[in-house]
Amino acid sequence: MKHLLKMLDLTTEEITEILDLADQLKYELNHGIPHPHLKGKTLGMIFQKASTRTRVSFETGMYQLGGYPLFLSSNDLQIGRGEPVQDTARVLSRYLSGIMIRTFEQSEVEALAEYGSIPIINGLTDFCHPCQVLADLMTIREFKGKLEGLKMCFIGDGNNMANSLIVGCLKMGMAVSIACPDDYQPPKEILDFAAQYDCFEMTNSPAQAAKDADVLITDVWASMGQEEEAAKRREAFAGYQINDDLMACAKADAMVLHCLPAHREEEITEKVFEAHAKEIFEEAENRLHAQKAVMVKLMA
Ligand code: CP
Ligand code: NVA
Numbered sequence: 257m258k259h260l261l262k263m264l265d266l267t268t269e270e271i272t273e274i275l276d277l278a279d280q281l282k283y284e285l286n287h288g289i290p291h292p293h294l295k296g297k298t299l300g301m302i303f304q305k306a307s308t309r310t311r312v313s314f315e316t317g318m319y320q321l322g323g324y325p326l327f328l329s330s331n332d333l334q335i336g337r338g339e340p341v342q343d344t345a346r347v348l349s350r351y352l353s354g355i356m357i358r359t360f361e362q363s364e365v366e367a368l369a370e371y372g373s374i375p376i377i378n379g380l381t382d383f384c385h386p387c388q389v390l391a392d393l394m395t396i397r398e399f400k401g402k403l404e405g406l407k408m409c410f411i412g413d414g415n416n417m418a419n420s421l422i423v424g425c426l427k428m429g430m431a432v433s434i435a436c437p438d439d440y441q442p443p444k445e446i447l448d449f450a451a452q453y454d455c456f457e458m459t460n461s462p463a464q465a466a467k468d469a470d471v472l473i474t475d476v477w478a479s480m481g482q483e484e485e486a487a488k489r490r491e492a493f494a495g496y497q498i499n500d501d502l503m504a505c506a507k508a509d510a511m512v513l514h515c516l517p518a519h520r521e522e523e524i525t526e527k528v529f530e531a532h533a534k535e536i537f538e539e540a541e542n543r544l545h546a547q548k549a550v551m552v553k554l555m556a
Contacts, residue, residue: 259369259376260550262362262384263423264449271393271427277549278394278542285320285545292322293556297353299323301379304330304359305480309516310379310387313544314356321548323353323555330359345372354555360481375554377547382416382481383443388515389420390550391542393428396471398542399511399535404429409469409506411435411462412496412523413489414442417475417515422450431455435465437492462496466505473513474498474523490522498524511535 257270266274284291299318303311311327318325330336335344341364348355349372357365357376362383369376378386397403408425410418414436422442425432432450434442438460441447450456459465466472477493478486498512512524512532520526529536 257553260386260554261365261369261376261378263386263389263420263427264445266386266427268427268429271390271424274390274546274549274553275394275397277552278390278545279398281548281552282542282545291320293552294318294321294323294353297321297323297555298351299325299551299555300328300348300352300355301325302328302330302333302335302355302357302359303379304336304357305380307358307379309540309543310356310358313547314379317544317548317551321551323551326352341367342371344368345370349373354551377550377554380416382479384420384423385416385515386420386424387543387547387550388417389424390546391539392421392473392513392515393424394542394546395513395535395539396511398538400470405431406470407431407433407468408471408473409433409435409465411465411472411474411498411502412493413440413475413477413479414446415440415475415479417473418442419446421473422446422456426450426453426456431457433457433459433465433467433469435459435462435496437496440492462502463505466502469506469510471511471513472498472502472506475515476517476519477522493523496523498528500525500527503528513539516540 301314315325345368354375356379358379360382362381365378408430410421419442422432477489514536
């Protein structure tokens with residue numbers, strides 16, 4: 257494993273290794289056991305979009321590992337004035353030990369990896385959000401004790417979160433159902449991957465998708481960069497909400513996850529959100545542990 261660009265690139269064994277190391281680092285942190293695996297290393301963090309969790313968890317995680325994080329806003333980098341990513345990659349590779357990037361196009365992340373000579377970590381693109389899904393898998397395993405054989409149901413937009421969840425959960429032996437409006441299905445690349453699995457189902461009926469689910473997950477209806485479509489999307493996604501009626505379709509002990517930020521009374525009701533706050537905020541915490549594991553695997 258040289259980079260973390262998308263879940264499609266990881267094997268089941270690599271995902272398991274990351275989750276195991278994340279559990280260990282979480283234990284060590286909670287018991288005051290130092291783990292300076294990245295002493296003397298530097299991580300550049302390029303942000304072309306806003307972030308609360310990703311920025312703070314990577315920055316804190318790098319500090320806890322003994323390394324040094326640099327926050328690089330695209331507004332201040334020459335990349336924001338049109339310097340090609342191929343050149344940025346070759347320059348930053350000579351200063352840094354690794355790069356985390358949050359941007360729009362997946363191709364930009366892939367180009368950084370191709371032209372640079374240091375590990376690249378995808379901190380979210382329009383196509384996928386692998387860091388979040390590693391934290392989600394860690395959280396499911398923590399609450400349910402296993403992943404294999406569980407059913408994950410995603411309700412809403414066939415977006416970056418849906419894409420990464422479909423791939424990550426299927427690779428870990430879970431059944432996956434997704435409910436999305438016909439015009440908002442995941443891209444062909446993801447559906448082609450999922451088609452290899454008998455335990456994958458896509459429908460436009462949230463109730464059908466949620467049937468007997470162990471984990472229900474949703475995300476905002478309009479992602480970063482889609483702000484102008486928000487009104488149109490609110491119409492298209494009406495009914496694609498995690499609420500009490502939908503919870504009644506899932507298993508009685510079903511857990512609920514949300515990558516955050518959440519829009520209450522849109523994709524999830526306040527009531528369901530607060531009833532499952534324990535899982536949702538553990539999920540947010542686990543971003544820190546899962547990403548530390550990724551950085552150790554790639555950069556130590
Ligand atoms: N879930 C997530 O990636 O959050 P941020 O946008 O705050 O980083
Ligand atoms: N789908 C959302 C996820 C935010 C973490 C977005 O891309 O804005």
